[in-house]
Structure formats: C-alpha cells, structure tokens
Amino acid sequence: MDAAPRTLLVKIFGKDHPGITSSLFETLAGHGLDVVDIEQTVTRGRLTLCVLVPAPAVDGPLRAELHRWAEGERLDIEIISGSGDNRPRGEGRSHVTVLGHPLTASAIAAIAGRIAATGANIDRIFRLAKYPVTAIELQVSGVETDKLRGELAGEAAARRVDVAVQPSGLLRRAKRLVVMDVDSTLIQGEVIELLAEYAGCLDEVAEVTAAAMRGELDFAESLEARVALLAGLDASAIDAVRERVELTPGARTLVRTLKRLGYQVGIVSGGFTQVTDVLVERLGLDYSAANTLEVVDGKLTGKVVGEIVDRPGKARMLARFAADAGVPLSATVAIGDGANDLDMLNAAGLGVAFNAKPVVREAADTAVNFPFLDTVLFLLGLTREEVEAADAADDDLGDADAEH
Numbered sequence: 001m002d003a004a005p006r007t008l009l010v011k012i013f014g015k016d017h018p019g020i021t022s023s024l025f026e027t028l029a030g031h032g033l034d035v036v037d038i039e040q041t042v043t044r045g046r047l048t049l050c051v052l053v054p055a056p057a058v059d060g061p062l063r064a065e066l067h068r069w070a071e072g073e074r075l076d077i078e079i080i081s082g083s084g085d086n087r088p089r090g091e092g093r094s095h096v097t098v099l100g101h102p103l104t105a106s107a108i109a110a111i112a113g114r115i116a117a118t119g120a121n122i123d124r125i126f127r128l129a130k131y132p133v134t135a136i137e138l139q140v141s142g143v144e145t146d147k148l149r150g151e152l153a154g155e156a157a158a159r160r161v162d163v164a165v166q167p168s169g170l171l172r173r174a175k176r177l178v179v180m181d182v183d184s185t186l187i188q189g190e191v192i193e194l195l196a197e198y199a200g201c202l203d204e205v206a207e208v209t210a211a212a213m214r215g216e217l218d219f220a221e222s223l224e225a226r227v228a229l230l231a232g233l234d235a236s237a238i239d240a241v242r243e244r245v246e247l248t249p250g251a252r253t254l255v256r257t258l259k260r261l262g263y264q265v266g267i268v269s270g271g272f273t274q275v276t277d278v279l280v281e282r283l284g285l286d287y288s289a290a291n292t293l294e295v296v297d298g299k300l301t302g303k304v305v306g307e308i309v310d311r312p313g314k315a316r317m318l319a320r321f322a323a324d325a326g327v328p329l330s331a332t333v334a335i336g337d338g339a340n341d342l343d344m345l346n347a348a349g350l351g352v353a354f355n356a357k358p359v360v361r362e363a364a365d366t367a368v369n370f371p372f373l374d375t376v377l378f379l380l381g382l383t384r385e386e387v388e389a390a391d392a393a394d395d396d397l398g399d400a401d402a403e404h
Helices: 019-028 060-072 106-115 146-160 170-174 191-199 203-215 219-228 236-244 251-260 273-283 311-325 340-348 358-363 374-377 384-393 396-401
Strands: 007-017 037-045 046-054 076-083 094-100 123-130 135-143 160-165 177-180 264-272 285-297 298-307 332-336 350-353 364-366
Touching: 007 019, 019 046, 019 146, 037 146, 046 160, 046 170, 060 076, 060 264, 060 384, 076 264, 094 106, 094 374, 106 123, 106 135, 106 146, 135 236, 135 374, 146 160, 146 203, 160 364, 177 311, 191 236, 191 311, 203 219, 203 340, 203 350, 236 273, 251 264, 251 273, 251 374, 251 384, 264 311, 273 285, 298 311, 311 332, 311 340, 332 340, 340 350, 340 358, 350 358, 350 374, 374 384
Parallel strands: 177 264, 177 332, 264 285, 332 350, 350 364
Antiparallel strands: 007 046, 007 076, 037 046, 094 135, 094 160, 123 135, 285 298
C-alpha cells in the first residue's frame, strides 16, 4: 500500500481585514499548489483560517514565504507537517442543535462531555442565532443518532437547554411540509377556554383541558364534555374570541420564512374552524383541519358538527396534507404541545414538542421550551442572519422585530 501523501496544514490567526484570503492564496498559487481543504471563521473580528495543501518535495521556500506574508499582514501563522487528508468522519452522523437563553459554558461543557462519553466526535460547531435565543449547531459523528438523542435528553433537561438531535443527510434539507397545532402552539392560550369565560364556566373547562393535554383523558370525550358546557352561549362570543386571539411570538416569522423557502404550511386543531379559518386567511396557510361548533338560531348547541379531530385524527390529517402536497411523511415537520398531538408528531419526519407537557416532551423527536415559534427554523439549519436578510430585502424587518 502506498504511503499517504505529505501535506501541510497552514493555520492563520489574527485581526480580520479584507484581502487576507485572496493574498494568502496568491502566495500559495505562486508555488503551484492545489487545495485539499479549507475552513475559515471570524469571531468578534478575529480570524481563524486553516488551509490544507500538498507538501512540496522541498517545503523550506514555501514556509519562508508564508512567514514573510503573515508578518506583512500582521498575522500569526503556524505550519504543521503531516500526511494525508483529514481523517474521515465516523459512521453515524448527526446534527445537534442546542438552544439556550442564556447558553452557559457549563451547559456546553456538559453536552460536549456527554457526546464524548458516547465515543462520538464533534467535527464542527457554528452559531445559528444570538437572539431571541442563542442557538448553535454541532456536527457530530461516530455514534447512531437515536443513541445520541437518548444520551443528551437528560443532560438537556438538567442544564435547562433544548437539544435537538437529527440525522445528517438529504432528508434534513428536504422537509417541505410543516403542520402545526393551533391552541398554545400557533396561538397563545386555548380558544375553548376563552369561550368558557363568556359562558361562565372557565374553571370547569380549564380543568378538563389540562387533563386532556396531559394525556389523562380521551381527547374526543373531553372535547364533547367541554363543548357541552357552552350550550346556550350566544354566537357573538365567537366573534369576540376571534378578536382576542394572539399569535405566538415568532409565528409570523416562521410561516413567512417557510413560505419563502417553498414549504407548504398547514394547521390541524382540536379547536374550531370558526377561529382557524381566520388564521388561514391571515397567514396564507395551505391546509387546515379543525372541529366546527354547531350553531342554531344564533346560539351554540353544545355540540360539534362532523368527525372530531382528535389524536388519531391529527395524524390522519398530516398524512392527507402530505399526500395532497406530494410530500412523503419523511419530509414533514409536525409541531404541537399536547398529548393529542403525539400521533402526529410521531408520524412526521421531525416531531417538535413546543412548550409541551412532559408526556409530549419525552415522546417527541425534539422539544423547544422557549416561547418563540420561529426557533423551529434553527432546527432546520437556518440562521437568524438569513431570516433577517430575507426580511430586509422585502422591507419587512420592522415587522419581524416586533414579534419578539
């Protein structure tokens, strides 16, 4: 077997300024060298640039010229001899997204330590966002994604950060349908509880809602019981509730950005079409499914019309939307907070528990526990800078900022 070819790793450090990269490669070009690998980062104005090149048979002249170049640019340089290319990444490759507010050094130490304990290696780290949360992505290799996810889940909870672990590959970039729950996900609060305020039965309804979302009650039965308490309520209360509905911070940014990327976006709700239809129009959504309150002679009858959208119903709607969109389930994202979202979260290519009940956080692929819906974009590998640049191009930057 032939020995691996000799290489030189050229490492540059110092204050960044325009022209460094071009002038370095002009120097290397003078020696007729190819480029094996290159990576460059700038942190708070300080440059780190690494270039891997084949070593000339006699490398003294190259080393001398590179040191003169670095001195002229007022940069530090290190040149390391070796053999071959970078070592290949291990099998089992994952993207690990970490969200914190704040993101502490102790949290990173714990997460990195747990990764190392599995025998995996962190190949690359970069920042996705600095607000409304600090988000970083680690590219990890050497251990299967499911094992890594299990190892990091407990550490994330202990350190009060969110950690999403997804397999590397084309599927992560191919997700083209996002389906969300509505109450306490796309919007703040529960519509049925707002209606219950007008009916004078808020405490009774809220108690049943909480038990259903924790998975302690069958959702269909709990919905029927809660809606029955609204019997006789004037239908004008629905109009009043529509006026009170508030989107979750970041909801507009999430939908707007997904639509720019060519995603289709839908909602599936255990709530009511009398509210969700307005959200579809307001946000320009592609798909929607929800229950419909029966109204007779201007009064709620205490019943819903048609098939109830319950826990299995949400999963069926996800599959139906995906089929209509021509998107495989593996290329879908589902977002929800309650136990009735679990089938949908498990059926999707990526299930995100958003500010969810414990039973949901434990079962979903990943959890986001910060009250900003657009943090889901970071799980897709997007950066805050990319989102803001798109908003600025459309003169929408002010609207985006207003969400946080």
